[in-house]
Amino acid sequence: DTAVSQTPKYLVTQMGNDKSIKCEQNLGHDTMYWYKQDSKKFLKIMFSYNNKELIINETVPNRFSPKSPDKAHLNLHINSLELGDSAVYFCASSQGRQGLSPLHFGNGTRLTVT
């Protein structure tokens, strides 16, 4: 199936640990994103890459580091996890940088930090 897929679906870990979330899209899009959705469903962009180049980097702690090995993948690594990092993280992709094409979202990774 053509889609944006992210793994794992659920991630439960303790404070201070380091974890990664992976995202892959087979839609042929050239732009990928990470969004964070808090418990009140508020969605906030974290990062965006276009053809492996970082183009949006919102105010996010340095503990969060995106990596794009190619334009079909955008992984998110989080160091020294904190309780406030608990949220659902969504990967998304789109074609082009001009704000015209809609985003395609993955099903999310629910991160719980204990």
Place this chain on the structure above:
Amino acid sequence: GNSVTQMEGPVTLSEEAFLTINCTYTATGYPSLFWYVQYPGEGLQLLLKATKADDKGSNKGFEATYRKETTSFHLEKGSVQVSDSAVYFCALRNRISNFGNEKLTFGTGTRLTIIP
């Protein structure tokens, strides 16, 4: 800056009722407007979009018209079904070409529950 304001939820309606979810925006340039829907346990899916003033987006019985004069993009459906229960997000995205304006700005989401 860009912002999207949606009516606060939750909204609970009976099946076959008329639905309106209000959305207004502030933006520079010429934004495109979107409604996304999030079903339980899933990611957001594009529901409909409009790219210029007076455009009407429609899909699955939902409609929204891009009103530049009132900076609004209200979502409507004439007769809702139980399967429409979800969280609905209004969003805008600018078409300015320089970097840093490509992001989608979301509203806070409106949870809709339809009861049989």
